[in-house]
Amino acid sequence: MATDTLVPITVLTGFLGAGKTTLLNTLLRAPEMARTAVLINEFGDVGLDHLLVEALEDDAVLLQAGCLCCTIRGDLSAALARLAERMAAGQAVDRVVLETTGLADPVPILQTLLADPATQRHFALAGVVTLVDAANGLNTLNRQPEAVRQVAVADRLLVSKPDLVDDTAMQALLARLRGINPGIVPVPVRDGAASPEALLGQRRFDPADQGQAVRGWLDEAAWDHHGHHHHHDRNRHDAGIHAFSLSFDTPLPWQGLATWLEMLTATRGESLLRVKGILDLQGQDRPVAIHGVQHVWHAPVLLAGWPDGEPRRSRIVFILRDLPRAVVEDGLAAFVAASATA
Numbered sequence: 390m391a392t393d394t395l396v397p398i399t400v401l402t403g404f405l406g407a408g409k410t411t412l413l414n415t416l417l418r419a420p421e422m423a424r425t426a427v428l429i430n431e432f433g434d435v436g437l438d439h440l441l442v443e444a445l446e447d448d449a450v451l452l453q454a455g456c457l458c459c460t461i462r463g464d465l466s467a468a469l470a471r472l473a474e475r476m477a478a479g480q481a482v483d484r485v486v487l488e489t490t491g492l493a494d495p496v497p498i499l500q501t502l503l504a505d506p507a508t509q510r511h512f513a514l515a516g517v518v519t520l521v522d523a524a525n526g527l528n529t530l531n532r533q534p535e536a537v538r539q540v541a542v543a544d545r546l547l548v549s550k551p552d553l554v555d556d557t558a559m560q561a562l563l564a565r566l567r568g569i570n571p572g573i574v575p576v577p578v579r580d581g582a583a584s585p586e587a588l589l590g591q592r593r594f595d596p597a598d599q600g601q602a603v604r605g606w607l608d609e610a611a612w613d614h615h616g617h618h619h620h621h622d623r624n625r626h627d628a629g630i631h632a633f634s635l636s637f638d639t640p641l642p643w644q645g646l647a648t649w650l651e652m653l654t655a656t657r658g659e660s661l662l663r664v665k666g667i668l669d670l671q672g673q674d675r676p677v678a679i680h681g682v683q684h685v686w687h688a689p690v691l692l693a694g695w696p697d698g699e700p701r702r703s704r705i706v707f708i709l710r711d712l713p714r715a716v717v718e719d720g721l722a723a724f725v726a727a728s729a730t731a
């Protein structure tokens with residue numbers, strides 16, 4: 390198949406809570422983003438993103454791609470093969486956006502897109518867009534090597550949440566980003582307000598443009614020798630990181646829940662890599678989305694309504710580092726029990 394008939398794939402990455410879904414929701418509203426297939430992958434089995442990505446245009450496609458970071462080759466190739474089948478059956482797709490989990494090491498994803506023969510028959514990697522959270526970026530880069538790799542392989546760098554930091558903090562982050570990926574000028578983006586054109590230019594991703602370290606990572610042989618085995622263990626990217634979700638069938642009281650979350654954040658915020666939830670709250674007909682990212686809590690968002698086919702109940706996903714599940718689960722259970730009897 391000629392190169393110009395290949396469907397371009399843009400990889401959208403960035404650490405947990407950086408604002409990937411927010412950006413995607415904005416972009417998918419633009420008319421030129423019609424006929425976009427969105428592949429979302431989530432950490433382990435606990436994702437909520439497929440609920441948080443707002444209604445897609447009629448002709449857009451949303452596919453779950455499994456946990457890309459772990460079983461990358463198989464799951465990603467299989468998701469793209471399913472998409473190729475739908476295209477062969479008449480589904481019009483002009484581009485693919487692949488939103489990775491925040492914990493994804495981007496390297497095996499890029500290797501699959503650049504090297505898997507079945508994938509290359511239909512698709513071509515067009516670019517890697519990496520979002521960095523202005524509020525948490527430096528701290529994350531200091532602690533999470535996958536976040537550094539996400540920045541290093543980017544050919545577009547966006548700094549989200551510029552509204553949450555002062556100029557000094559922003560300059561420190563920009564200096565750090567220059568050190569990791571000197572070729573790219575980061576662009577601040579507030580609440581995902583970026584133009585599709587700026588993001589999804591259809592230039593082909595070329596490993597030759599990337600720095601020495603990135604070329605080394607992308608090199609198949611080097612990868613097989615260094616550390617590939619680290620990435621097979623599902624749900625354990627780092628010995629201390631784990632994810633789980635809790636659900637509640639009866640409506641929760643917002644005030645009490647918020648107080649408990651505030652306490653947890655004050656004492657263990659550093660360990661709360663990501664908390665996101667869809668809540669069924671007492672006295673509220675519509676679902677409420679909550680987002681925590683390390684020490685930062687974003688304002689809760691009232692969603693349009695409960696998605697069709699989804700049971701009406703609260704679900705909260707926690708991705709924690711060095712904090713046992715029981716601390717969260719027992720604390721929350723005690724609070725729910727107390728508020729039920731109050």
Ligand SMILES: Nc1nc2c(ncn2[C@@H]2O[C@H](COP(=O)(O)OP(=O)(O)OP(=O)(O)O)[C@@H](O)[C@H]2O)c(=O)[nH]1
Nearest residue numbers: 405406407408409410411491549550579580680687
């Ligand atoms: N203040 C502020 N908040 C933002 C901005 N961009 C995103 N957010 C908020 O950050 C939180 C996390 O955003 P998401 O888009 O869910 O982040 P994500 O990268 O998709 O998260 P994961 O998929 O869990 O890794 C949400 O509450 C967003 O509203 C911004 O520019 N400014």
